[in-house]
Amino acid sequence: MDIDFTKLNIGDKVLLEGTIFTARDRAHLFFLENDFQKIKNSIIYHCGPIVKGNEVIAAGPTSSSRFNVYTKELIDKYGIKAIIGKGGMDKNVLEALRGRAVYLSAIGGAALLYTKNMQLRNVYKPEFGMTDAIYELEVKDFPVVVTMDSKGNNLHEEILRKSEKAYGEVI
Amino acid sequence: MLSEKDVFELYRKASTELPSDVVEGLERAKENEKGRSKEILEKILENVSIAKRNSKPICQDTGIPIFYVKNDGKQSEKEIGEIIDQATKKATDEIPLRPNAIDSISGKVSGNKPVIHFEESDKFGIDLLMKGGGSENVSRIYSLPDERLGANRDIKGVRKCVLDAVIKAQGKGCPPYILGIATGGSLEEVAHLSKRQLLRKLNDENDDSELKKFEKELLQEINKLGIGPSGLGGKTTALAVKAAKSYRHPASFFVGISFGCWAHRRQSYGH
Numbered sequence: 001m002d003i004d005f006t007k008l009n010i011g012d013k014v015l016l017e018g019t020i021f022t023a024r025d026r027a028h029l030f031f032l033e034n035d036f037q038k039i040k041n042s043i044i045y046h047c048g049p050i051v052k053g054n055e056v057i058a059a060g061p062t063s064s065s066r067f068n069v070y071t072k073e074l075i076d077k078y079g080i081k082a083i084i085g086k087g088g089m090d091k092n093v094l095e096a097l098r099g100r101a102v103y104l105s106a107i108g109g110a111a112l113l114y115t116k117n118m119q120l121r122n123v124y125k126p127e128f129g130m131t132d133a134i135y136e137l138e139v140k141d142f143p144v145v146v147t148m149d150s151k152g153n154n155l156h157e158e159i160l161r162k163s164e165k166a167y168g169e170v171i
Numbered sequence: 172m173l174s175e176k177d178v179f180e181l182y183r184k185a186s187t188e189l190p191s192d193v194v195e196g197l198e199r200a201k202e203n204e205k206g207r208s209k210e211i212l213e214k215i216l217e218n219v220s221i222a223k224r225n226s227k228p229i230c231q232d233t234g235i236p237i238f239y240v241k242n243d244g245k246q247s248e249k250e251i252g253e254i255i256d257q258a259t260k261k262a263t264d265e266i267p268l269r270p271n272a273i274d275s276i277s278g279k280v281s282g283n284k285p286v287i288h289f290e291e292s293d294k295f296g297i298d299l300l301m302k303g304g305g306s307e308n309v310s311r312i313y314s315l316p317d318e319r320l321g322a323n324r325d326i327k328g329v330r331k332c333v334l335d336a337v338i339k340a341q342g343k344g345c346p347p348y349i350l351g352i353a354t355g356g357s358l359e360e361v362a363h364l365s366k367r368q369l370l371r372k373l374n375d376e377n378d379d380s381e382l383k384k385f386e387k388e389l390l391q392e393i394n395k396l397g398i399g400p401s402g403l404g405g406k407t408t409a410l411a412v413k414a415a416k417s418y419r420h421p422a423s424f425f426v427g428i429s430f431g432c433w434a435h436r437r438q439s440y441g442h
Contacts, residue, residue: 171331
């Protein structure tokens with residue numbers, strides 16, 4: 001993937017091409033407790049897909065906030081360039097992204113859009129179960145939008161503040 | 172008589188096709204949006220049509236299957252439960268569904284485990300809701316009065332709870348949402364009754380004139396919050412609000428809020 005993610009700003013739309021790795025709860029723990037060099041400088045996708053044989057049937061994003069606690073260490077250890085998920089992450093992650101990486105939002109529920117140009121390359125830790133196993137995926141034209149950039153900007157935070165202000169006006 | 176094939180077909184339809192009222196709601200919302208929020212709704216609708224065309228699950232999280240069975244007594248609850256279990260296994264293998272039943276303690280994954288609610292009825296019928304984890308995780312129960320919200324034991328207090336829950340949810344539960352709300356005096360009742368409201372069609376009007384007004388006004392207020400599709404900003408944070416009330420104990424006032432995501436997988440059999 002030859003994108004310099006650190007140059008991107010919140011609101012930028014990106015079409016990803018290249019290798020990404022899925023990771024949920026068990027995978028995060030595995031990455032932190034072991035040395036799994038395959039994900040060095042790569043992209044992490046918060047996703048628990050439906051897979052049948054060699055085909056990824058459906059693969060939309062899962063809620064990223066569950067991985068807040070693991071993410072700084074993950075970026076420190078493996079130089080992760082980008083994280084794809086839904087719903088955004090907390091301020092510790094925003095700080096961890098600074099100068100190094102970005103958070104990219106995919107549309108929750110739109111699971112078939114993302115499998116249109118997706119090849120399954122490898123499965124690691126299948127014993128974690130279908131949802132929690134680590135899938136190495138080759139993607140093309142994978143549409144995402146930058147919602148937390150590497151300069152400290154957070155679109156999720158902006159929308160939260162606006163909605164809290166609107167609540168004050170409505171009540 | 173209900174067969175395994177009927178339930179399998181119900182699973183197939185629920186997981187791969189959105190109900191027409193929800194598709195219409197998403198289309199109306201798209202016309203009302205511009206820029207990023209419009210693009211997101213276009214992509215969502217594209218995803219919905221790919222799912223139907225290819226008969227594949229709309230979302231990889233095929234949820235917890237929740238069955239609401241109106242039983243006319245021609246088959247026992249045990250028989251119906253067994254038919255549903257068999258069909259669940261077949262649907263998990265063949266549609267396929269994601270194996271979503273994890274033993275909370277051992278972590279072992281065992282296919283899918285449906286939740287089944289029975290009630291007696293003159294006419295047999297089933298509603299199936301396939302409820303994803305994202306929207307379930309942002310669902311809430313409040314107990315009034317709530318000091319933090321300044322919410323009292325009245326309809327304004329209920330409004331404050333719902334708006335608070337939506338603000339806390341932001342984009343985590345996959346908006347635009349369909350919201351089921353229930354007030355009452357026991358914990359499980361408001362959870363159950365609020366979730367049952369998600370079975371109502373988007374254009375269904377409440378028989379209770381006060382709740383009908385409440386649903387309409389609250390929807391407008393929610394859509395002023397600016398959370399929008401995917402929580403990335405926009406006018407459409409919810410497609411519908413459906414409310415119900417029950418009797419409460421003098422000491423208690425619970426508000427149950429069940430979130431449905433836009434991928435509202437609800438289908439029915441026999442009615």
